[in-house]
Amino acid sequence: MDNTRKFDKVVNLAKNRGFVFPSAEIYGGLNSTYDYGPLGVELKNNIKKAWWDFMLAQPDVVGLDSAILSHPKIWEASGHLESFTDPLVDCKKCKARFRSDHLLEKKGLKPNYLKDKPPKNNKVRCPDCGGELTGVRQFNLMFKTFLGPVEDQANQIYLRPETAQGIYLNFLNIKESMRLKMPFGVAQIGKAFRNEITPGNFIFRMREFEQMEMQYFVRASEADKIFNQWKKWRYDWYLSLGVKKENLRFREHDQDELAHYAKKAVDIEYRFDFSKNETFKELEGIHHRGTWDLCRHQEFSGEKFTVRDESGEEYLPTVVETSGGADRSLLAFLMDAYQEIEGGRTTTTKSTKEVETVLKLHPKLVPIKIAILPLSKKEQLAKLAKEIYNSLANKYRLQYDETSAIGRRYRRQDEIGTPYCVTIDFDSLEDKKVTVRDRDSMKQERIAIAELSAYFQEKFD
């Protein structure tokens, strides 16, 4: 199956099996906003936990959770008010609006990123009606709102478009309160907001999304080494959670493409295959931000952000940033894990010959770790099955399913990626054993109930 078809299937599965729902659907939906359902929130939490554990396992990285509502000065200092823009074109006929670099990309043309030289769009017409397009204007992506009851310019604030700035603002608070020595990093997960001109491709580009960012503060002479180290670590992180190597690649930004704060940027891209010309797309960015942010906040706030090394030399730290999206990662993990088996894998049920779906998510990420499946609803089996459920529920996210044929129940669990199913049958009442079925090999093992906890501990730890 090609990835473009796979993408549609994943979107369907996400909705039908409780991963991601269009937001406010009963009111016709709110363009490109999504709600995470019972399984989606588990998967997303597991991704965030895997990221957080990976970051905080580094001896020199600490965490932060900073505010979303943000002081206007932050964005003046950071350069976002002036430069956090995307190139906008309007259709003269139907008035629809588009990002001109995306229109070029869809046609297989290389976008020209220079802000003062608008992308040449004369070859491109409105994708909706074929109408002529206007010249390019720069559109600022930040969402404004008001603090307090008076809606005037003096009370205007912004929803943060990146979590990074909260880390820079707290650089001294963190360093001093935690008595940190240079170099060190600060990790943060949180919502960010961008008024994207053309959101789309499901949860790939949204206006409200979640970032997983780490800012590493280091001496300028060390920054290249640190940059390369984090670049490799972040790439390896995706591989360690099961993403296939052939679907990942690095792409370095051209000089004209760099964000206003970046000296150098390399994207980790995933092969989403949204269309013929949109194959690999950004999953995460590794950015060398130089001293831009601390220098500007120093200038605008009057605070001093310089540090002293052991020899007494004073310097302004350079920042190396890793900036990933929790939503984009979730989409990549789903796409990578999704498999359809024509004709089915199961040979023991009536459903043989149907297409079977298996979500081969990494066991660390799966929303449901173990399904508890009593073979019949009869009281004796249900009682034992519930005892087993209760003995595992504090440690693992479980699903209890007692309806329909066992083959069908296995397939329902395969579809949501559950790595193990525990079947309780009438023999279990006698021999005090259950059958554990493995999602990938479909092998079944008879395990003593008394040993189940240790069995799963070994599987998941």
Ligand code: GAP
């Ligand atoms: N602090 C640097 C920064 O924000 P970015 O490349 O603009 O860099 C980082 O964004 C990551 O945030 C992206 O790689 C992507 O995973 C995620 N992201 C950015 N815009 C997004 C959007 N509109 N919807 C979903 N995720 C987004």
